[in-house]
Amino acid sequence: MKNTFFISIIISLTFLLSSCANGPNQAGMGAAGGAIGGAVLGQAIGHNTEATLIGAAVGTMLGYMVGNEMDKYDREQLNHVYERGVSGQPNAWRNPDNGNQYQVTPQPAYSNPATNQSCRQAEIQTVIDGQHQTAYTTACRDQNGHWQLKN
Secondary structure, eight states, X not given: OHHHHHHHHHHHHHHHHHHHHTXXXXXXXXXXXXXXXXXXXXXXXXXXXXXXXXXHHHXXXXXXXXXXXXXXXXXXXXXXXXXXXOTTOOEEEEOTTTOOEEEEEEOOOEEOTTTOOEEXXXXXXXXXXXXXXXXXXXXXXXXXXXXXXXO
């Protein structure tokens, strides 16, 4: 079981590094980062291969969505919600360039005991090319005080 987990991490890291080598591929990098984070979280929660694979799949979807569909404008809006959004209150916007719609509902900030970082979870609902999607994500402040997506 542990070997399968480590093999999936190695494959994900290989994909991430190959994405970086090919230039700024936000979707590939987002998907790879999401897969790694999801696999680690799935393994930590479920302690089995199935949970690891489910976590990797969910993480891949979320990472791809954020990396591929969110341009600079959308990431700025998302950062604004993490920074100033009222907990439990939806914040919505429509991207003026591509028409994608987002509604983000942040939760209260908390301190991550493992990293001592301030973190915040949020539900992200999107309408992209007429397709409705819902994802759940967490962002934590880095050492410079900027919000960084974790999953």
